C-alpha cells in the first residue's frame with residue numbers, strides 16, 4: 001500500500017467515524033435522561049403497625065397520627081426550604097389558640113434549619129415557614145395496608161376512619 005492510499009483510507013475512516021459519532025449523539029438526544037422519582041402514592045403499613053398517638057416515618061418524612069380507629073397524616077417537610085421537622089412532645093398536653101380555634105396539643109414540630117415552629121396541627125407560629133405543614137389523604141389498599149397519596153393535599157380536618 002502506498003503512502004497516498006493509506007492517507008486516503010485514514011481520511012475516509014476519520015470522516016466516517018465523525019459521522020457515526022454525530023448520528024449517535026443525535027439519536028441519543030431523543031432519549032431523555034429520566035430521573036425516576038419515588039412514587040407519590042405508597043403503602044405505609046397495616047393499621048395495627050401504628051400505636052396510639054404519633055409515629056414518625058423517616059423513610060417517607062411523614063407523621064402518622066392514630067386515635068383509636070381514626071388515622072391522619074402530616075408531612076414532616078418544612079414549608080420553608082424543605083428540611084425535616086423534629087417532633088417535640090410535651091409531658092403534659094398544652095392549650096393553644098390558633099386564630100379563633102382553641103385546641104389541646106401534645107406535641108409541636110420544630111424545624112432545625114431556620115427555626116420555624118409549627119403547632120401540633122401544622123400551623124406555623126414562629127420562623128420563616130410561610131404555610132402550614134400539608135396533610136395527605138389516607139386510604140386502605142386491598143391487602144389491608146394504609147395508603148398515602150402525597151400527590152395531593154387535603155384539609156387539616158381530614159380523617160381516615162377504619163371500619164372494623
Ligand code: FES
Pocket residue numbers: 078079080081082083111112113114115116127128129
Ligand atoms: S427549612 Fe425549616 S425553617 Fe427553613
